[in-house]
Amino acid sequence: MAITRNITATYRGPGRVVRQLLSLGEREDRALAYLMASCVQIFIAQLPRLAREAHLTGEDLNMLMGASLMALIFIAPLLFYVIALLARLVGRIFGGKxxxxxxxxxxxxxxxxxxxxxxxxxxVSGFIGPGLEKQAVGLIWFVVFMWFWIGGSIAQERSE
Known part of the structure; x- marks a missing residue:
């Protein structure tokens, strides 16, 4: 199934999509591609905020983008691997398979x-700036992300 279809299907049932992805076999290259695509998307999402910050403070936009790129493309993936390992350990503690x-x-x-x-x-960060709107969208993203992650984690812990 196409990635875009899987993304929309995840909003209906994250566990079902993760089980389907697991049924394709263990391919670390696929998992890494998902992670790197996510990090690139997060970097792209930062650009409007960075442009706003550079305009308001007079800082060099290229320096801000370089720092963000370094953090999101080279450092964040390593942290996500550690977080996934910790999640697996928690799953093992609760008897996951x-x-x-x-x-x-x-x-x-x-x-x-x-x-x-x-x-x-x-x-929202770039065009509206700090405020209630940005916090509301951030909260919605966090809740949805946690729903996807917990739902997918439960599905993969019950599989095997």
């Missing part, structure tokens, strides 16, 4: 599937 790959896939897919809301949050 999943795998480390499944934990990574659930986290990375949750990031990618919630990317439309991340992009919307970036637009």
């Amino acid at each position: 999943g795998t480390a790959y499944g934990a990574r896939l659930a986290l990375f897919w949750a990031l990618l599937a919630s990317s439309p809301l991340i992009l919307f949050h970036g637009l």
